[in-house]
Amino acid sequence: MILLKNCRYIATFDDENRELEGYDILIDGKSIVKIGENIPERGEVIDCSRHLAIPGLVNTHHHFFQILTRNLKGAQNAGLFDWLIFHYPVWMKIDEEAIYYATKLAIVELLKTGATTTSDHHYLYPVGLTGDVMGIQVEVARELGIRFAPTRGSMTMGVKSGGLPPEELVEPDDTVLRDMQRVIEEFHDPSDFSMTRIILAPCSPFNVTLELMRETESLARSYGVFMHTHLAETLDEERYCIDRYGKRPLSLMEDLNWLGPDVYFAHGIWFNDEELKVLADTGTGVSHCPSSNMRLGSGIARIREMLDLGVRVGLGVDGSASNDSSDMLGEVRNAMLLQRVRYGPAGMTAREALRLATRGGAELLGFRKVGQIREGFAADILLIDLTRPQHAGSLSDPVASVVFTGFSHEVDYSIINGKIVVEKGRVKGVDEERLTELVNDISKNLVD
Numbered sequence: 367m368i369l370l371k372n373c374r375y376i377a378t379f380d381d382e383n384r385e386l387e388g389y390d391i392l393i394d395g396k397s398i399v400k401i402g403e404n405i406p407e408r409g410e411v412i413d414c415s416r417h418l419a420i421p422g423l424v425n426t427h428h429h430f431f432q433i434l435t436r437n438l439k440g441a442q443n444a445g446l447f448d449w450l451i452f453h454y455p456v457w458m459k460i461d462e463e464a465i466y467y468a469t470k471l472a473i474v475e476l477l478k479t480g481a482t483t484t485s486d487h488h489y490l491y492p493v494g495l496t497g498d499v500m501g502i503q504v505e506v507a508r509e510l511g512i513r514f515a516p517t518r519g520s521m522t523m524g525v526k527s528g529g530l531p532p533e534e535l536v537e538p539d540d541t542v543l544r545d546m547q548r549v550i551e552e553f554h555d556p557s558d559f560s561m562t563r564i565i566l567a568p569c570s571p572f573n574v575t576l577e578l579m580r581e582t583e584s585l586a587r588s589y590g591v592f593m594h595t596h597l598a599e600t601l602d603e604e605r606y607c608i609d610r611y612g613k614r615p616l617s618l619m620e621d622l623n624w625l626g627p628d629v630y631f632a633h634g635i636w637f638n639d640e641e642l643k644v645l646a647d648t649g650t651g652v653s654h655c656p657s658s659n660m661r662l663g664s665g666i667a668r669i670r671e672m673l674d675l676g677v678r679v680g681l682g683v684d685g686s687a688s689n690d691s692s693d694m695l696g697e698v699r700n701a702m703l704l705q706r707v708r709y710g711p712a713g714m715t716a717r718e719a720l721r722l723a724t725r726g727g728a729e730l731l732g733f734r735k736v737g738q739i740r741e742g743f744a745a746d747i748l749l750i751d752l753t754r755p756q757h758a759g760s761l762s763d764p765v766a767s768v769v770f771t772g773f774s775h776e777v778d779y780s781i782i783n784g785k786i787v788v789e790k791g792r793v794k795g796v797d798e799e800r801l802t803e804l805v806n807d808i809s810k811n812l813v814d
């Protein structure tokens with residue numbers, strides 16, 4: 367048992383949006399069993415009199431392997447298509463060891479900045495890579511203690527067939543389908559406090575075949591797992607779909623039966639009015655990635671309008687070559703600020719941004735008991751010390767303080783599924799210096 371004693375402030379994000387002062391939270395096993403005042407002390411007691419407690423954050427879109435190619439000079443100022451074409455030859459050389467360490471470093475960054483659940487969209491399977499990529503990623507997530515929704519990504523349409531990636535990065539459709547089925551059977555856990563939910567995720571309309579999209583849909587729905595892909599990220603993509611298929615990206619998805627509460631798209635910047643209504647009516651979700659959208663100059667997603675229409679939205683940091691960090695609390699801040707650039711100061715509140723990053727993300731990934739501080743829910747809780755210098759002068763509203771302020775977005779404690787994973791700002795069981803050195807060595811070899 368863990369007792370979070372006398373929390374200075376709790377933002378629950380429950381159905382009533384309760385915010386509580388001086389309350390305790392009792393954790394037993396994987397879940398929160400009681401929220402109340404003066405709960406008798408038992409188990410491990412953490413004095414939370416200086417801390418804000420909020421639900422752990424949920425990152426819905428990432429490409430961990432890109433950690434190894436952050437900030438490459440040749441792509442710092444490129445838009446999506448040129449940026450991809452620049453990176454493909456470098457990514458060709460990524461191997462199992464590189465994937466292991468990139469995954470580990472990305473998860474460490476996420477944990478330190480408040481993510482307690484993350485997805486990863488790994489679509490890179492160069493010819494010659496024979497290892498069990500998803501197995502490697504699941505092993506690292508388990509080792510570090512983060513809740514994980516890995517997606518089986520893929521690219522199956524190369525330049526010869528009119529796609530964007532080189533043939534060396536393309537897999538045959540049937541290889542992908544076989545591996546999708548394998549990873550569902552091997553790793554997917556649909557239970558309430560699941561630590562691993564598999565999602566199927568062909569990469570983008572411009573690098574997979576429509577046949578694979580169709581087959582993925584029927585496989586996913588036969589197993590009850592969710593589906594994900596990039597969509598409406600750039601005008602280049604929109605033109606590609608119109609030129610090649612005679613359709614805008616979302617109507618292509620509609621034809622393929624890729625709409626519904628078990629589907630969510632990364633980015634969703636260029637949806638028109640009618641398409642926003644389709645998303646709302648079908649319960650289809652959007653993973654908003656504001657930092658990446660700014661970095662690549664892709665555009666500003668219409669999140670304000672999506673929320674008003676009832677579209678389901680979560681947040682994602684996106685891959686590390688287009689962010690270039692896995693700073694989850696920082697992403698919350700950017701989400702709030704970017705909507706204000708488009709819609710003015712009422713474009714998004716701090717609490718709305720946090721809600722996207724907690725409940726919003728948990729819903730997109732299918733974790734039913736995650737995203738709220740609530741009795742019976744998974745004990746995924748962040749503790750943030752409000753006496754840090756960055757919060758000084760901002761404590762009239764401690765919840766908004768963690769979004770508005772911040773030269774550092776690191777949390778003090780992170781509890782995931784009832785286990786303390788980050789303690790006093792350090793990820794337990796990780797030698798951060800050694801890990802950083804290893805990642806730098808691998809990155810240097812790749813880039814050279």
Ligand SMILES: [Zn+2]
Nearest residue numbers: 596632684685
């Ligand atoms: Zn992405």
